[in-house]
Amino acid sequence: MSLIDQVKQVCDRLAPHGWRNLFLQHGLDIAATDLKAELTKELPGINRNLKGFEDFAFEGIRGIEAGNPARSLLYHAIASPNVTEVGGKELEVFPTLAEIESIENYVFGVEPPSLADLINRAQGDLMAIVVFASEYRPAPETVHRKHADMCFSRTGVARVGTAEAVYDAKNRGFIPFVEGNDYAFGVLPARYSAYIAVQLNGNEDVFGPMNFNFRRKRPELFGRGQEIDQNRQFWVPLHKIFEGDECIRGLDLHVNLEANHLNEKLRRVHLELRKKGHDTGWSEPDINNPPFVFTERIAEWSSDPDYGTGLLMPVVHANLVEAATYQNRPLTFTVPPSPANGFAPSLLIESNGPSRPAPEYVHVRHLVRPDGTIVDLNDQANVAEEVRRGGYQAQHYLDFTADGWIDAIVPELANAFPRQIPAYSMVTAPDFYPNCDQRELLEWWLQRVPSALRSSIWGQVPPLTLSDERLAPNLQLEGANFRAEDDTVTTIVSLPSRGFVRQMPLEVAQTTRHAYLPDAAAGVFAPGWDTSVDTTDNTNHLAAYGLGSPFPEDAKLCAALSAFWPAVAPDTGRSFSATFATVSPMTDAEIIDLPWDGVxxxxxxxxxxxxxxxxxxxxxxxxxxxxxxxxFSLALTGQVDVNEYTSRVLAMARAYQAIGISSNREALAVLSFRAVDPNEGELQEAQAQTGVRLQGNLYRFEFYRRGRELQHDSDITKVYYEMLDRIVLFVGAPPRIIARVNNGAWQTVRTN
Structure with missing residues (x-):
């Protein structure tokens, strides 16, 4: 079927459900007999006042603009998650991913270039076939932030889960929520496509990358150590490659994407422990076999016709982790004795510096006896001491995270473009805050947090996104042919643009779907959530195998150590007996009523x-x-958007400031935190006594000073603490906070 016939099929399905009426308001009739002529004619009456079209590129004047999705009205309307209504009523149906792909291919195929055209467009710069993950985004989320546009990265981020993917057609994307099951996680895919691309030095006015040189612009926050983007090389897409004879003039293309993923955490555990002189009971060649290293059951290409091509889907598993078996028996290993560490009872595999050649933390709490019975060491009073002594057989556990690469095989272009650049593919842990991306947190911290509070939130560690890192992909992946100098693999770029581009309004809704480009993933911290770092031949590079074995072993520490681990992730600093400073407090409902972690x-x-x-x-x-x-559950954390998340972070920082423990935030423990209704009696009493009326998001904090630790009367896994001084605070918009110590009078405190 020709591209225009595919487009007609899409238009014919959508037209009777409000879409024809929507496009007629712009002067475009998607039911026209000569659809190609209709789509390529100029449209003098495009109405950018309609909801969802405010950020459509001002330079866009047609339904389809050859080679430019952002200037194609039809594509914008079909692909933008903000185009949802006509005449004030919600549209009845929405496009599938396959239909969006058909329109996208037509944008690049309506006037197909020749090979000579593409080579001329590169103007002598190096060209290759390059695989990108891509998304069409509203203006505030794009590289240039001027209008809605395509965004591209050579890194894609898919996320594991326990249920089939859930496509939200209205949002043109996937969500992790599974209706009727608060404890299920829908897998979250990433979409890849092949492009003919050109290698260019960074150029903010032409293609980016996103957050161009932003570290150099703020040396007081980031120092001056990083090379400027003008001196770095980026692969920039020029033309999409797709099947058929309408992509490149004179050629009939066949496109095959190949996915390769590797989980080698268990192999790495045994290699590293043996280097340190520990006999774990396993060595080569056994550790070169599954499940020490495996490539299956990680991610596969979707075969659902509604999802189109190039959608990499993590494989669904009943649990996020499972017990490992080898040769039809439970896979166990000899736990070595280890020095005491503050985060016991995990087995800590120490390394030099930031590099992680193996998982830093390994789960070892399930002792396996010779007869195969399992003893849960968590039932022992001093589980940390049991782990420290070691000398027992522990059950190994698998997770299904991994990293790998995506190749594009296009035989008809093999001679014209012999170099092929794969994408770096990450299949990583669930995101418990799917409506709050790391990029949004970074922008808020960088631009809007008062300087007096900024350093008190995460100290000297900025909340970087993965797209802000300049690191090579995993150089240990045999067959990927990644290069050490390729340190821009996680950056985000746009199609190249020349000339003046008008600024469109940015007051549009941001997306509430899974974002699979790396600005939605956390940067490199230790311990890590999305990825880790290793070093090969003096080159630092990304590596999934440095994360916990299995990943929840890291997740516990990430959540507890939020005061110096600046990622959008749950904050359990106040949840357990060993309390840590809190940065983004979770409400009582999120850690007590329906705890996100089950604890x-x-x-x-x-x-x-x-x-x-x-x-x-x-x-x-x-x-x-x-x-x-x-x-595990994201039923409550999944309702938190970036405004709520950052409001909590700011409220917590101001609360610490109000009680005078900005530098020693563990002096008082946070006992309770929740949002407050303005009509709540205690708040009204506090406001009446002080004569101050709080505005904005309102929160109630309760702190207390710990007394003695007391033994629990019935449960060795729990403990009591005496409560000494208690402080209640009501926090709203700056600058005032209302506070009371014990049962004293309410007082106001001024903060930043």
Whole structure:
């Protein structure tokens, strides 16, 4: 079927459901007999006041503009998640991904260039076939932030899950929520396409990259160590490659994308422990076999025709982790003795500097006896000491995260473009805040947080996105042919643009779907959530194998150490017996009523007429158990958007400032945190006594000063703490906070 016939098929399906009426308001009739002429004619009456069209490029004057999706009205309307209504009523149906792909291919195929045209367009710069992950985004989320546009990265980020993918047609994307099951995670895919691309030095006015040189622009925050983007090389897409004879004039193309992924965490565990002199019971050649290293059951190309081509879908598994087996028996290993560490009872594999040649933390709490029975060390009073002594057989666990590469095979272009650049593919952990991206957090921290509070939130560690890193992809992936100098693989670029481009309004809704480009992923921290770093031949590079084995072993520490781990992730600093400073407080509902991790947070109990705080002991919190028992949930955290998330971060920083412990934030423990209704009696009493009326998002904090630790009367996994001074704060918009110590009078405190 020709491209125009595919486009007609899409238009014919959508037209009777409000879409024809929508396009007629712009002077475009998608039911026209000569659809190609209709789509390529000039449209003098495009109405950018209609909802969803405010950020359509001002330079766009046609339904289809050859080679330019952002200036194609039809494509914008079909692909933008903000085009959802006609005449004030929601549209009845929305396009499938396959239909969006058909329109996208037509944009590049309506006037197909010849090979000579493309070579001329490169103006002598190096060219190649390059695989990109791509998204069409509203203006605030694009590289240049001037209008809605395509965004491209040579890194894609898919996320594992326990249920089939959920496509939200209205949002033109996927969401992790599974209706009727608060404890399920829909897998989240990434879409890849092949392009003829050109290698260029960074150029902010032409293609980017996103956040061009922003570290150099703020040396007081980031220092001056990073090379400027003008001196770095980026692969920039010129023309999409797709099947058929309408892509490049005179050629009939066949396109095949190949996905290759590798999980070698267990192999790396044993290699590194043997280097340190520990006999784990396993060595080569066994550790070169599955499940020590495996390539299957990670991710596959979707075969759903509604999803189109190039959609990489993580394989669904019943649990986020599973017990490993080898030769039809449980896979166990000898746990070596280890020095005490503050994060026991994980097995810590130490490394020199930031490089992680193996998982930093390994789960070792399930002891396996010779007869195969499992002893859960979490049932021991001092599980950390049991792990420290080692000398027992522990069950290994797998997760299904990985990294790898995506190749494009186009035989008809093999001679014209002998160099082929694969995409770097990450299949990583679930995102518990799918409506709050790392890029949004970075922009807020960089541009809007008062300088007096900025350093008190995450110290000297900025909340970088993965797209802001300048690191090579995993150089240890045999067959990927990644190069050490390729340190721009995670950056985000646009199609090249020349000349003046008018600024369109940015007051448009941002996306609430899974974003699979690396600005939605966390940068490189230790421990890590999305990826880690290793070093090969003096080159630092990304590597999935440096994350926890399995990944929930890292997740516990990431969540607890949020004060110096600046990623959009759950913050359990106040949840357990070993309390840490809190940065983005989770509400009582999120850690007590329906805890995101299945472990209930602190609660006040009465024993012998004394109020005590009951905690789960930090050493007994086991996120692998939470995974195996399907206790993780994003039912509540998934409702938090970036405005709520950053409001909490700012409120927490101001609360610490108000009680005078900005530098020693563990001096007082956060007992309770929740949003407050303006009509709540306690708040009204506080406002009446002080004569101050708080505005904005309103929160109630309760702190207390810890007394003695007391043994729990019935549960070795829990502990009590005496409560000494108690402080209640109401926090709204700056600058005032209302506070009360114990049962004293309400007072106001001024903060930044």
């Amino acid at each position: 209930a947070g602190p609660k006040v109990v009465v024993r012998n007429n004394q109020e005590l705080v009951e905690y789960t002991r930090f050493q007994h919190v086991d996120y692998v158990d939470s995974s195996l028992n399907q206790k």
